[in-house]
Amino acid sequence: MAALISTTSTTLLQHNHHTVCFSPLKTTTPYTIFLSTNRFKSNYINSIKCNAFLDNNIIPKELLLELDYTLVKFQSVTEDLSGLQKWGFLAFAGLAWIYLTARPGVLVGAIDAYLMAPIQMVLDSLFGRRSLKGSDFVIGDKLGEGSFGVVYSGVLVPRNVNSAEEKIQKSGNKIKGKVLTKLDPKAKDKVILKKVKVGIEGAKEFGEYEEWFNYRLSRAAPETCAKFLGSFVADKTNSLFTKGGKWLVWKFEGGRSLADYITDRNFPSNLESVMFRRALQGIDSSKRDALIIKQIMRQMVTSLKKIHDTGIVHRDIKPANLVVTKQGQIKLIDFGSATDLRIGKNYVPIFNPLDPDYCPPELYVLPEETTSLPPEPIAAFLSPILWQLKSPDLFDMYSAGIILLQMAIPTLRSASALKNFNLELRNCGYNLKKWRGFTRGRFDFQILDEDSGRGWDLATKLISKRNSPASGRLSAAAALRHPYFLLGGDQAAVVLSKLSFSTR
Ligand SMILES: Nc1ncnc2c1ncn2[C@@H]1O[C@H](COP(=O)(O)OP(=O)(O)O)[C@@H](O)[C@H]1O
Ligand SMILES: [Mg+2]
Numbered sequence: 001m002a003a004l005i006s007t008t009s010t011t012l013l014q015h016n017h018h019t020v021c022f023s024p025l026k027t028t029t030p031y032t033i034f035l036s037t038n039r040f041k042s043n044y045i046n047s048i049k050c051n052a053f054l055d056n057n058i059i060p061k062e063l064l065l066e067l068d069y070t071l072v073k074f075q076s077v078t079e080d081l082s083g084l085q086k087w088g089f090l091a092f093a094g095l096a097w098i099y100l101t102a103r104p105g106v107l108v109g110a111i112d113a114y115l116m117a118p119i120q121m122v123l124d125s126l127f128g129r130r131s132l133k134g135s136d137f138v139i140g141d142k143l144g145e146g147s148f149g150v151v152y153s154g155v156l157v158p159r160n161v162n163s164a165e166e167k168i169q170k171s172g173n174k175i176k177g178k179v180l181t182k183l184d185p186k187a188k189d190k191v192i193l194k195k196v197k198v199g200i201e202g203a204k205e206f207g208e209y210e211e212w213f214n215y216r217l218s219r220a221a222p223e224t225c226a227k228f229l230g231s232f233v234a235d236k237t238n239s240l241f242t243k244g245g246k247w248l249v250w251k252f253e254g255g256r257s258l259a260d261y262i263t264d265r266n267f268p269s270n271l272e273s274v275m276f277r278r279a280l281q282g283i284d285s286s287k288r289d290a291l292i293i294k295q296i297m298r299q300m301v302t303s304l305k306k307i308h309d310t311g312i313v314h315r316d317i318k319p320a321n322l323v324v325t326k327q328g329q330i331k332l333i334d335f336g337s338a339t340d341l342r343i344g345k346n347y348v349p350i351f352n353p354l355d356p357d358y359c360p361p362e363l364y365v366l367p368e369e370t371t372s373l374p375p376e377p378i379a380a381f382l383s384p385i386l387w388q389l390k391s392p393d394l395f396d397m398y399s400a401g402i403i404l405l406q407m408a409i410p411t412l413r414s415a416s417a418l419k420n421f422n423l424e425l426r427n428c429g430y431n432l433k434k435w436r437g438f439t440r441g442r443f444d445f446q447i448l449d450e451d452s453g454r455g456w457d458l459a460t461k462l463i464s465k466r467n468s469p470a471s472g473r474l475s476a477a478a479a480l481r482h483p484y485f486l487l488g489g490d491q492a493a494v495v496l497s498k499l500s501f502s503t504r
Pocket of ligand 1: 069143144145146147149150151192226227251252253254255256257320321323333334336
Protein backbone atom coordinates (compact mmCIF):
# COMPACT_ATOMS: atom_id res chain seq x y z
CA MET A 1 0.00 0.00 0.00
CA ALA A 2 1.50 3.27 -1.06
CA ALA A 3 0.21 6.14 0.96
CA LEU A 4 1.24 9.42 2.35
CA ILE A 5 0.88 10.37 5.96
CA SER A 6 2.30 12.85 8.33
CA THR A 7 3.41 11.39 11.64
CA THR A 8 1.92 14.30 13.48
CA SER A 9 -1.40 14.48 11.71
CA THR A 10 -4.60 13.57 13.39
CA THR A 11 -7.69 12.64 11.46
CA LEU A 12 -11.13 13.02 12.84
CA LEU A 13 -14.05 11.09 11.49
CA GLN A 14 -17.60 11.73 12.49
CA HIS A 15 -19.79 8.69 12.04
CA ASN A 16 -23.08 7.87 13.67
CA HIS A 17 -22.30 10.24 16.55
CA HIS A 18 -19.11 8.32 17.26
CA THR A 19 -15.95 10.34 17.08
CA VAL A 20 -13.07 8.33 15.77
CA CYS A 21 -9.63 9.66 16.44
CA PHE A 22 -6.57 8.48 14.60
CA SER A 23 -3.44 9.66 16.22
CA PRO A 24 0.05 8.35 15.59
CA LEU A 25 1.13 9.40 19.07
CA LYS A 26 -1.19 7.25 21.06
CA THR A 27 -0.59 3.60 21.42
CA THR A 28 -3.69 2.27 23.07
CA THR A 29 -5.67 0.76 20.19
CA PRO A 30 -5.45 -2.72 18.81
CA TYR A 31 -5.25 -1.50 15.18
CA THR A 32 -1.95 -0.94 13.52
CA ILE A 33 -1.67 0.47 10.03
CA PHE A 34 1.54 0.14 8.11
CA LEU A 35 1.85 2.82 5.49
CA SER A 36 4.75 3.41 3.17
CA THR A 37 5.04 6.97 1.90
CA ASN A 38 5.79 8.50 -1.43
CA ARG A 39 6.80 11.78 0.02
CA PHE A 40 9.34 10.30 2.41
CA LYS A 41 10.22 7.71 -0.25
CA SER A 42 8.84 4.25 -0.13
CA ASN A 43 11.44 2.77 2.23
CA TYR A 44 10.10 4.95 5.01
CA ILE A 45 7.49 2.95 6.82
CA ASN A 46 5.32 4.49 9.46
CA SER A 47 3.72 2.34 12.01
CA ILE A 48 0.73 4.17 13.26
CA LYS A 49 -1.24 3.14 16.19
CA CYS A 50 -4.83 4.23 15.97
CA ASN A 51 -6.45 5.46 19.05
CA ALA A 52 -10.12 5.14 18.40
CA PHE A 53 -13.14 4.98 20.56
CA LEU A 54 -14.68 2.38 18.43
CA ASP A 55 -17.85 0.54 18.68
CA ASN A 56 -16.94 -2.48 16.63
CA ASN A 57 -20.49 -3.51 16.15
CA ILE A 58 -21.41 -0.24 14.50
CA ILE A 59 -18.38 0.66 12.42
CA PRO A 60 -16.59 -2.23 10.73
CA LYS A 61 -12.81 -2.10 11.21
CA GLU A 62 -12.17 -2.49 7.50
CA LEU A 63 -14.39 0.49 6.69
CA LEU A 64 -12.58 2.68 9.19
CA LEU A 65 -9.19 1.70 7.89
CA GLU A 66 -10.34 2.29 4.34
CA LEU A 67 -11.80 5.70 5.23
CA ASP A 68 -8.69 6.68 7.08
CA TYR A 69 -6.51 5.64 4.21
CA THR A 70 -8.59 7.59 1.69
CA LEU A 71 -8.76 10.71 3.84
CA VAL A 72 -5.07 10.72 4.62
CA LYS A 73 -4.24 10.24 0.99
CA PHE A 74 -6.59 13.02 -0.06
CA GLN A 75 -5.19 15.30 2.65
CA SER A 76 -1.64 14.73 1.57
CA VAL A 77 -2.43 15.31 -2.09
CA THR A 78 -4.39 18.51 -1.46
CA GLU A 79 -2.25 19.86 1.40
CA ASP A 80 -0.51 22.49 -0.66
CA LEU A 81 -3.59 23.60 -2.60
CA SER A 82 -5.75 26.64 -1.92
CA GLY A 83 -9.43 26.23 -1.01
CA LEU A 84 -10.52 26.97 -4.58
CA GLN A 85 -8.00 24.56 -6.01
CA LYS A 86 -9.25 21.88 -3.62
CA TRP A 87 -12.82 22.30 -4.87
CA GLY A 88 -11.55 22.23 -8.44
CA PHE A 89 -9.68 19.04 -7.68
CA LEU A 90 -12.79 17.49 -6.13
CA ALA A 91 -14.98 18.50 -9.08
CA PHE A 92 -12.45 17.08 -11.54
CA ALA A 93 -12.21 13.82 -9.61
CA GLY A 94 -16.03 13.59 -9.51
CA LEU A 95 -16.39 14.22 -13.23
CA ALA A 96 -13.62 11.75 -14.05
CA TRP A 97 -15.39 9.15 -11.92
CA ILE A 98 -18.71 9.79 -13.68
CA TYR A 99 -17.05 9.55 -17.10
CA LEU A 100 -15.09 6.42 -16.33
CA THR A 101 -18.11 4.61 -14.89
CA ALA A 102 -20.59 5.78 -17.59
CA ARG A 103 -21.72 3.20 -20.12
CA PRO A 104 -19.98 1.15 -21.42
CA GLY A 105 -17.75 1.44 -18.34
CA VAL A 106 -14.15 2.25 -19.18
CA LEU A 107 -13.03 1.69 -15.61
CA VAL A 108 -14.66 -1.70 -15.16
CA GLY A 109 -13.43 -2.66 -18.63
CA ALA A 110 -9.86 -1.79 -17.73
CA ILE A 111 -10.12 -3.74 -14.48
CA ASP A 112 -11.51 -6.68 -16.45
CA ALA A 113 -8.88 -6.57 -19.19
CA TYR A 114 -5.83 -5.91 -17.06
CA LEU A 115 -6.73 -7.66 -13.83
CA MET A 116 -9.59 -10.14 -14.13
CA ALA A 117 -8.55 -11.66 -17.47
CA PRO A 118 -5.00 -12.51 -16.29
CA ILE A 119 -6.39 -13.83 -12.98
CA GLN A 120 -8.86 -16.01 -14.89
CA MET A 121 -6.03 -17.28 -17.09
CA VAL A 122 -3.87 -18.19 -14.08
CA LEU A 123 -6.77 -19.88 -12.25
CA ASP A 124 -7.82 -21.78 -15.37
CA SER A 125 -4.24 -22.97 -15.88
CA LEU A 126 -3.96 -24.04 -12.23
CA PHE A 127 -7.17 -26.07 -12.48
CA GLY A 128 -6.24 -27.47 -15.88
CA ARG A 129 -9.09 -25.71 -17.67
CA ARG A 130 -6.82 -24.39 -20.42
CA SER A 131 -5.31 -27.72 -21.34
CA LEU A 132 -8.08 -29.32 -23.38
CA LYS A 133 -7.08 -31.77 -26.12
CA GLY A 134 -8.89 -33.32 -29.06
CA SER A 135 -8.53 -36.70 -27.38
CA ASP A 136 -10.64 -35.46 -24.44
CA PHE A 137 -13.79 -35.69 -26.58
CA VAL A 138 -15.91 -38.14 -28.44
CA ILE A 139 -17.35 -36.15 -31.31
CA GLY A 140 -20.86 -36.93 -32.47
CA ASP A 141 -23.36 -35.43 -34.92
CA LYS A 142 -22.79 -32.35 -36.99
CA LEU A 143 -25.34 -29.76 -35.84
CA GLY A 144 -24.67 -26.98 -38.26
CA GLU A 145 -22.19 -25.30 -40.53
CA GLY A 146 -21.54 -21.59 -40.93
CA SER A 147 -19.10 -19.75 -43.17
CA PHE A 148 -16.28 -20.03 -40.67
CA GLY A 149 -17.06 -23.04 -38.52
CA VAL A 150 -18.71 -26.42 -38.20
CA VAL A 151 -20.65 -27.25 -35.03
CA TYR A 152 -20.78 -30.77 -33.53
CA SER A 153 -22.30 -32.32 -30.47
CA GLY A 154 -19.88 -34.29 -28.33
CA VAL A 155 -19.05 -35.74 -24.96
CA LEU A 156 -16.18 -34.94 -22.63
CA VAL A 157 -14.51 -38.17 -21.48
CA PRO A 158 -12.27 -38.77 -18.48
CA ARG A 159 -8.51 -38.47 -19.15
CA ASN A 160 -7.69 -41.93 -17.76
CA VAL A 161 -9.61 -43.65 -20.57
CA ASN A 162 -7.40 -44.78 -23.43
CA SER A 163 -8.95 -46.67 -26.31
CA ALA A 164 -11.60 -45.17 -28.56
CA GLU A 165 -14.09 -47.92 -27.72
CA GLU A 166 -13.50 -47.45 -24.01
CA LYS A 167 -14.01 -43.70 -24.42
CA ILE A 168 -17.28 -44.22 -26.18
CA GLN A 169 -18.45 -46.70 -23.56
CA LYS A 170 -17.34 -44.52 -20.64
CA SER A 171 -19.08 -41.54 -22.16
CA GLY A 172 -22.31 -43.49 -21.92
CA ASN A 173 -22.69 -44.17 -25.63
CA LYS A 174 -23.43 -47.25 -27.66
CA ILE A 175 -21.07 -48.42 -30.33
CA LYS A 176 -21.86 -50.37 -33.42
CA GLY A 177 -18.68 -52.24 -34.32
CA LYS A 178 -16.07 -49.57 -33.71
CA VAL A 179 -18.02 -46.72 -35.16
CA LEU A 180 -19.81 -44.25 -32.94
CA THR A 181 -23.45 -44.15 -33.87
CA LYS A 182 -25.54 -41.56 -32.07
CA LEU A 183 -24.54 -39.87 -28.85
CA ASP A 184 -26.77 -40.99 -26.05
CA PRO A 185 -29.01 -38.03 -25.20
CA LYS A 186 -28.66 -38.94 -21.53
CA ALA A 187 -24.86 -38.98 -21.67
CA LYS A 188 -23.20 -36.92 -18.99
CA ASP A 189 -20.83 -34.08 -19.82
CA LYS A 190 -22.37 -33.34 -23.17
CA VAL A 191 -20.61 -30.56 -25.00
CA ILE A 192 -20.86 -28.53 -28.17
CA LEU A 193 -17.73 -28.22 -30.27
CA LYS A 194 -17.10 -25.68 -33.00
CA LYS A 195 -14.37 -26.49 -35.49
CA VAL A 196 -12.97 -23.27 -36.92
CA LYS A 197 -12.45 -23.77 -40.64
CA VAL A 198 -8.87 -23.84 -41.87
CA GLY A 199 -7.79 -21.99 -45.01
CA ILE A 200 -10.87 -19.73 -45.23
CA GLU A 201 -10.13 -16.03 -45.18
CA GLY A 202 -11.32 -14.46 -41.95
CA ALA A 203 -12.14 -17.78 -40.26
CA LYS A 204 -9.12 -17.71 -37.93
CA GLU A 205 -9.95 -14.19 -36.71
CA PHE A 206 -13.58 -15.20 -36.33
CA GLY A 207 -12.54 -18.10 -34.05
CA GLU A 208 -10.25 -15.87 -32.03
CA TYR A 209 -12.96 -13.27 -31.54
CA GLU A 210 -15.48 -15.88 -30.55
CA GLU A 211 -13.09 -17.26 -27.95
CA TRP A 212 -12.23 -13.78 -26.68
CA PHE A 213 -15.89 -12.79 -26.32
CA ASN A 214 -16.75 -16.03 -24.57
CA TYR A 215 -14.00 -15.59 -21.99
CA ARG A 216 -14.97 -11.95 -21.55
CA LEU A 217 -18.64 -12.81 -20.98
CA SER A 218 -17.81 -15.72 -18.72
CA ARG A 219 -16.43 -13.05 -16.39
CA ALA A 220 -18.83 -10.17 -17.07
CA ALA A 221 -22.25 -11.80 -17.58
CA PRO A 222 -21.95 -15.61 -17.37
CA GLU A 223 -25.68 -16.19 -16.95
CA THR A 224 -26.46 -14.68 -20.35
CA CYS A 225 -24.59 -17.16 -22.53
CA ALA A 226 -23.64 -20.83 -22.91
CA LYS A 227 -20.93 -21.91 -20.49
CA PHE A 228 -17.61 -21.76 -22.30
CA LEU A 229 -15.24 -24.62 -21.48
CA GLY A 230 -12.23 -23.49 -23.49
CA SER A 231 -10.46 -24.35 -26.72
CA PHE A 232 -7.82 -26.66 -28.13
CA VAL A 233 -5.72 -26.86 -31.26
CA ALA A 234 -5.71 -30.18 -33.14
CA ASP A 235 -2.29 -31.81 -33.04
CA LYS A 236 -2.86 -34.26 -35.90
CA THR A 237 -4.76 -34.52 -39.15
CA ASN A 238 -7.41 -37.18 -39.76
CA SER A 239 -10.95 -37.35 -41.12
CA LEU A 240 -12.19 -34.89 -38.50
CA PHE A 241 -9.17 -32.90 -37.36
CA THR A 242 -6.80 -30.70 -39.30
CA LYS A 243 -3.47 -30.18 -37.58
CA GLY A 244 -3.27 -26.62 -36.26
CA GLY A 245 -7.04 -26.10 -36.53
CA LYS A 246 -8.79 -24.52 -33.56
CA TRP A 247 -11.79 -26.01 -31.75
CA LEU A 248 -13.99 -24.16 -29.26
CA VAL A 249 -15.96 -26.07 -26.62
CA TRP A 250 -19.12 -25.20 -24.66
CA LYS A 251 -21.34 -26.97 -22.24
CA PHE A 252 -24.36 -28.45 -24.03
CA GLU A 253 -27.14 -26.12 -22.88
CA GLY A 254 -30.17 -27.74 -24.49
CA GLY A 255 -31.31 -29.74 -27.46
CA ARG A 256 -33.31 -27.00 -29.18
CA SER A 257 -32.82 -23.40 -30.13
CA LEU A 258 -35.64 -20.85 -30.16
CA ALA A 259 -35.71 -21.29 -33.96
CA ASP A 260 -36.51 -24.99 -33.49
CA TYR A 261 -39.40 -24.09 -31.17
CA ILE A 262 -40.72 -21.27 -33.37
CA THR A 263 -40.88 -23.39 -36.52
CA ASP A 264 -42.81 -26.09 -34.66
CA ARG A 265 -46.57 -25.93 -35.30
CA ASN A 266 -47.27 -25.85 -31.56
CA PHE A 267 -45.35 -22.69 -30.82
CA PRO A 268 -45.62 -21.05 -28.32
CA SER A 269 -47.48 -23.73 -26.31
CA ASN A 270 -44.49 -26.06 -26.82
CA LEU A 271 -42.56 -23.76 -24.47
CA GLU A 272 -45.25 -23.38 -21.82
CA SER A 273 -44.06 -26.11 -19.48
CA VAL A 274 -40.41 -25.27 -20.20
CA MET A 275 -40.78 -21.58 -19.31
CA PHE A 276 -43.31 -21.94 -16.47
CA ARG A 277 -42.73 -25.57 -15.43
CA ARG A 278 -46.47 -26.27 -15.67
CA ALA A 279 -49.50 -25.51 -17.75
CA LEU A 280 -50.89 -22.04 -17.09
CA GLN A 281 -54.44 -22.65 -15.93
CA GLY A 282 -57.47 -20.39 -15.97
CA ILE A 283 -56.15 -18.19 -18.75
CA ASP A 284 -57.49 -18.19 -22.29
CA SER A 285 -55.18 -19.45 -24.99
CA SER A 286 -54.32 -16.11 -26.60
CA LYS A 287 -53.35 -14.61 -23.23
CA ARG A 288 -51.31 -17.73 -22.45
CA ASP A 289 -49.42 -17.46 -25.72
CA ALA A 290 -48.79 -13.77 -25.02
CA LEU A 291 -47.35 -14.59 -21.57
CA ILE A 292 -44.98 -17.24 -22.96
CA ILE A 293 -43.73 -14.86 -25.64
CA LYS A 294 -43.33 -12.08 -23.11
CA GLN A 295 -41.22 -14.30 -20.86
CA ILE A 296 -38.93 -15.18 -23.77
CA MET A 297 -38.65 -11.49 -24.71
CA ARG A 298 -37.97 -10.50 -21.11
CA GLN A 299 -35.13 -12.98 -20.79
CA MET A 300 -33.64 -12.03 -24.14
CA VAL A 301 -33.82 -8.27 -23.52
CA THR A 302 -32.46 -8.67 -19.98
CA SER A 303 -29.47 -10.59 -21.37
CA LEU A 304 -28.99 -7.97 -24.06
CA LYS A 305 -28.98 -5.25 -21.43
CA LYS A 306 -26.29 -7.13 -19.53
CA ILE A 307 -24.01 -7.61 -22.51
CA HIS A 308 -24.57 -4.03 -23.72
CA ASP A 309 -23.63 -2.81 -20.25
CA THR A 310 -20.25 -4.43 -20.79
CA GLY A 311 -19.75 -2.66 -24.14
CA ILE A 312 -20.54 -5.68 -26.30
CA VAL A 313 -22.97 -5.69 -29.23
CA HIS A 314 -23.82 -9.24 -30.41
CA ARG A 315 -24.79 -8.32 -34.02
CA ASP A 316 -26.28 -11.72 -34.84
CA ILE A 317 -29.32 -11.93 -32.59
CA LYS A 318 -31.80 -14.40 -34.08
CA PRO A 319 -33.78 -17.41 -32.85
CA ALA A 320 -31.10 -19.90 -34.01
CA ASN A 321 -28.61 -18.16 -31.72
CA LEU A 322 -30.80 -18.47 -28.63
CA VAL A 323 -30.63 -21.86 -26.95
CA VAL A 324 -33.46 -22.82 -24.60
CA THR A 325 -32.29 -24.79 -21.56
CA LYS A 326 -34.31 -27.44 -19.77
CA GLN A 327 -34.83 -24.96 -16.94
CA GLY A 328 -36.43 -22.48 -19.35
CA GLN A 329 -33.47 -20.12 -19.60
CA ILE A 330 -32.64 -18.46 -22.89
CA LYS A 331 -28.87 -18.52 -23.53
CA LEU A 332 -27.16 -16.37 -26.13
CA ILE A 333 -24.67 -18.20 -28.35
CA ASP A 334 -22.52 -17.52 -31.42
CA PHE A 335 -20.45 -14.48 -30.49
CA GLY A 336 -18.22 -14.70 -33.58
CA SER A 337 -19.77 -11.56 -35.05
CA ALA A 338 -19.89 -9.64 -31.77
CA THR A 339 -18.04 -6.38 -31.35
CA ASP A 340 -16.72 -4.62 -28.30
CA LEU A 341 -16.90 -0.92 -29.03
CA ARG A 342 -15.16 -0.07 -25.82
CA ILE A 343 -11.89 -1.51 -26.98
CA GLY A 344 -12.49 -1.60 -30.72
CA LYS A 345 -12.58 -5.42 -30.84
CA ASN A 346 -13.92 -6.96 -34.05
CA TYR A 347 -15.33 -3.70 -35.25
CA VAL A 348 -14.80 -3.93 -39.02
CA PRO A 349 -17.66 -6.06 -40.33
CA ILE A 350 -16.21 -7.15 -43.69
CA PHE A 351 -15.87 -10.82 -42.74
CA ASN A 352 -19.23 -11.12 -41.08
CA PRO A 353 -22.14 -12.16 -43.25
CA LEU A 354 -24.94 -11.02 -40.93
CA ASP A 355 -28.37 -12.59 -41.26
CA PRO A 356 -30.34 -10.14 -43.46
CA ASP A 357 -33.69 -11.25 -41.95
CA TYR A 358 -32.78 -9.88 -38.51
CA CYS A 359 -30.28 -7.20 -39.45
CA PRO A 360 -31.30 -3.55 -38.95
CA PRO A 361 -31.40 -1.20 -41.93
CA GLU A 362 -28.24 0.60 -40.85
CA LEU A 363 -26.23 -2.67 -41.33
CA TYR A 364 -23.36 -1.30 -39.30
CA VAL A 365 -23.09 -0.68 -35.58
CA LEU A 366 -21.59 2.73 -36.30
CA PRO A 367 -22.16 5.00 -39.30
CA GLU A 368 -20.55 3.60 -42.43
CA GLU A 369 -18.02 6.39 -42.66
CA THR A 370 -16.45 5.14 -39.40
CA THR A 371 -14.23 2.57 -41.07
CA SER A 372 -12.04 1.79 -38.10
CA LEU A 373 -11.69 2.70 -34.49
CA PRO A 374 -8.59 4.21 -32.92
CA PRO A 375 -6.15 1.91 -31.06
CA GLU A 376 -7.60 0.09 -28.06
CA PRO A 377 -6.70 2.48 -25.18
CA ILE A 378 -7.88 5.55 -27.12
CA ALA A 379 -11.05 3.77 -28.25
CA ALA A 380 -11.64 2.80 -24.64
CA PHE A 381 -11.23 6.37 -23.49
CA LEU A 382 -13.59 7.74 -26.14
CA SER A 383 -16.19 4.99 -25.83
CA PRO A 384 -18.60 6.75 -23.42
CA ILE A 385 -18.89 9.63 -25.92
CA LEU A 386 -19.32 7.17 -28.78
CA TRP A 387 -22.08 5.30 -26.97
CA GLN A 388 -23.83 8.50 -26.06
CA LEU A 389 -23.77 9.81 -29.62
CA LYS A 390 -24.20 6.65 -31.69
CA SER A 391 -25.97 4.12 -29.45
CA PRO A 392 -24.42 1.06 -31.14
CA ASP A 393 -26.39 -1.24 -28.82
CA LEU A 394 -29.57 -0.37 -30.75
CA PHE A 395 -28.33 -2.68 -33.50
CA ASP A 396 -29.30 -5.74 -31.43
CA MET A 397 -32.59 -4.16 -30.37
CA TYR A 398 -33.88 -4.12 -33.93
CA SER A 399 -33.23 -7.88 -34.15
CA ALA A 400 -35.04 -8.32 -30.82
CA GLY A 401 -38.03 -6.49 -32.34
CA ILE A 402 -38.09 -8.79 -35.37
CA ILE A 403 -38.03 -11.81 -33.04
CA LEU A 404 -40.98 -10.37 -31.11
CA LEU A 405 -42.95 -9.87 -34.31
CA GLN A 406 -42.06 -13.31 -35.61
CA MET A 407 -43.11 -15.01 -32.39
CA ALA A 408 -46.33 -13.05 -32.04
CA ILE A 409 -47.62 -13.20 -35.63
CA PRO A 410 -48.13 -16.88 -36.55
CA THR A 411 -47.79 -16.39 -40.30
CA LEU A 412 -44.39 -14.73 -39.89
CA ARG A 413 -42.81 -17.77 -38.28
CA SER A 414 -41.58 -19.38 -41.47
CA ALA A 415 -38.33 -18.26 -43.11
CA SER A 416 -40.00 -17.43 -46.42
CA ALA A 417 -42.73 -15.31 -44.78
CA LEU A 418 -40.10 -13.41 -42.82
CA LYS A 419 -38.17 -12.67 -46.01
CA ASN A 420 -41.30 -11.35 -47.62
CA PHE A 421 -42.09 -9.24 -44.56
CA ASN A 422 -38.60 -7.72 -44.74
CA LEU A 423 -39.12 -6.72 -48.35
CA GLU A 424 -42.45 -5.09 -47.51
CA LEU A 425 -40.99 -3.33 -44.51
CA ARG A 426 -38.16 -1.93 -46.58
CA ASN A 427 -40.69 -0.59 -49.06
CA CYS A 428 -42.46 1.12 -46.14
CA GLY A 429 -39.23 2.84 -45.09
CA TYR A 430 -38.93 0.63 -41.99
CA ASN A 431 -42.05 2.21 -40.57
CA LEU A 432 -43.93 -0.64 -38.88
CA LYS A 433 -47.19 1.27 -38.47
CA LYS A 434 -47.18 2.05 -42.16
CA TRP A 435 -46.53 -1.62 -42.96
CA ARG A 436 -49.49 -2.67 -40.79
CA GLY A 437 -51.65 -0.26 -42.72
CA PHE A 438 -50.73 -2.07 -45.90
CA THR A 439 -51.31 -5.61 -44.60
CA ARG A 440 -55.12 -5.32 -44.77
CA GLY A 441 -55.95 -8.15 -42.43
CA ARG A 442 -53.41 -10.58 -43.87
CA PHE A 443 -51.81 -11.03 -40.45
CA ASP A 444 -53.11 -11.90 -37.01
CA PHE A 445 -52.06 -9.19 -34.53
CA GLN A 446 -54.09 -10.55 -31.61
CA ILE A 447 -51.12 -11.37 -29.34
CA LEU A 448 -49.54 -7.97 -29.90
CA ASP A 449 -52.86 -6.20 -29.37
CA GLU A 450 -53.45 -7.83 -25.95
CA ASP A 451 -53.45 -5.45 -22.96
CA SER A 452 -54.22 -2.27 -24.91
CA GLY A 453 -51.66 -3.09 -27.58
CA ARG A 454 -48.57 -2.83 -25.40
CA GLY A 455 -46.78 -5.54 -27.38
CA TRP A 456 -47.52 -3.75 -30.64
CA ASP A 457 -46.31 -0.45 -29.18
CA LEU A 458 -43.04 -2.06 -28.10
CA ALA A 459 -42.59 -3.67 -31.54
CA THR A 460 -42.96 -0.27 -33.24
CA LYS A 461 -40.32 1.15 -30.88
CA LEU A 462 -37.84 -1.59 -31.69
CA ILE A 463 -38.41 -2.02 -35.42
CA SER A 464 -37.59 1.42 -36.72
CA LYS A 465 -34.74 3.31 -38.23
CA ARG A 466 -32.10 4.06 -35.60
CA ASN A 467 -32.51 7.56 -34.17
CA SER A 468 -35.57 8.11 -36.33
CA PRO A 469 -37.26 11.09 -34.64
CA ALA A 470 -40.74 9.59 -34.94
CA SER A 471 -40.13 6.43 -32.97
CA GLY A 472 -36.55 6.37 -31.66
CA ARG A 473 -35.51 2.76 -31.22
CA LEU A 474 -35.42 1.74 -27.56
CA SER A 475 -32.31 0.49 -25.78
CA ALA A 476 -32.56 -2.74 -23.79
CA ALA A 477 -32.79 -0.81 -20.52
CA ALA A 478 -35.54 1.45 -21.90
CA ALA A 479 -37.40 -1.52 -23.38
CA LEU A 480 -37.45 -3.19 -19.96
CA ARG A 481 -39.14 -0.06 -18.61
CA HIS A 482 -41.81 -0.20 -21.34
CA PRO A 483 -45.35 -0.97 -20.03
CA TYR A 484 -45.23 -4.25 -21.99
CA PHE A 485 -42.74 -5.58 -19.43
CA LEU A 486 -43.60 -3.39 -16.44
CA LEU A 487 -47.22 -4.45 -16.35
CA GLY A 488 -46.61 -7.99 -17.59
CA GLY A 489 -48.05 -11.04 -15.84
CA ASP A 490 -45.33 -13.40 -17.03
CA GLN A 491 -43.08 -12.81 -14.04
CA ALA A 492 -45.94 -13.58 -11.68
CA ALA A 493 -46.46 -16.86 -13.54
CA VAL A 494 -42.76 -17.70 -13.16
CA VAL A 495 -42.83 -16.92 -9.43
CA LEU A 496 -46.00 -18.97 -8.96
CA SER A 497 -44.51 -21.89 -10.83
CA LYS A 498 -41.43 -21.77 -8.59
CA LEU A 499 -43.59 -21.59 -5.46
CA SER A 500 -45.72 -24.53 -6.52
CA PHE A 501 -42.52 -26.47 -7.23
CA SER A 502 -40.96 -25.75 -3.87
CA THR A 503 -44.10 -26.64 -1.92
CA ARG A 504 -44.48 -29.96 -3.67
N1 LIG B 1 -23.94 -24.46 -26.02
C1 LIG B 1 -24.84 -25.00 -26.83
N2 LIG B 1 -25.77 -25.82 -26.34
C2 LIG B 1 -26.70 -26.39 -27.14
N3 LIG B 1 -26.75 -26.20 -28.47
C3 LIG B 1 -25.86 -25.38 -29.03
C4 LIG B 1 -24.86 -24.74 -28.26
N4 LIG B 1 -24.08 -24.01 -29.08
C5 LIG B 1 -24.58 -24.20 -30.32
N5 LIG B 1 -25.64 -25.01 -30.30
C6 LIG B 1 -26.44 -25.46 -31.45
O1 LIG B 1 -25.64 -25.43 -32.61
C7 LIG B 1 -26.17 -24.52 -33.57
C8 LIG B 1 -25.04 -23.80 -34.28
O2 LIG B 1 -24.23 -23.13 -33.33
P1 LIG B 1 -23.65 -21.65 -33.59
O3 LIG B 1 -22.70 -21.32 -32.51
O4 LIG B 1 -24.79 -20.72 -33.77
O5 LIG B 1 -22.85 -21.84 -34.94
P2 LIG B 1 -22.99 -21.21 -36.38
O6 LIG B 1 -21.81 -20.32 -36.49
O7 LIG B 1 -22.94 -22.36 -37.29
O8 LIG B 1 -24.28 -20.47 -36.48
C9 LIG B 1 -27.10 -23.62 -32.79
O9 LIG B 1 -28.15 -23.11 -33.57
C10 LIG B 1 -27.62 -24.52 -31.70
O10 LIG B 1 -28.70 -25.29 -32.17
MG1 LIG C 1 -25.46 -19.40 -35.20
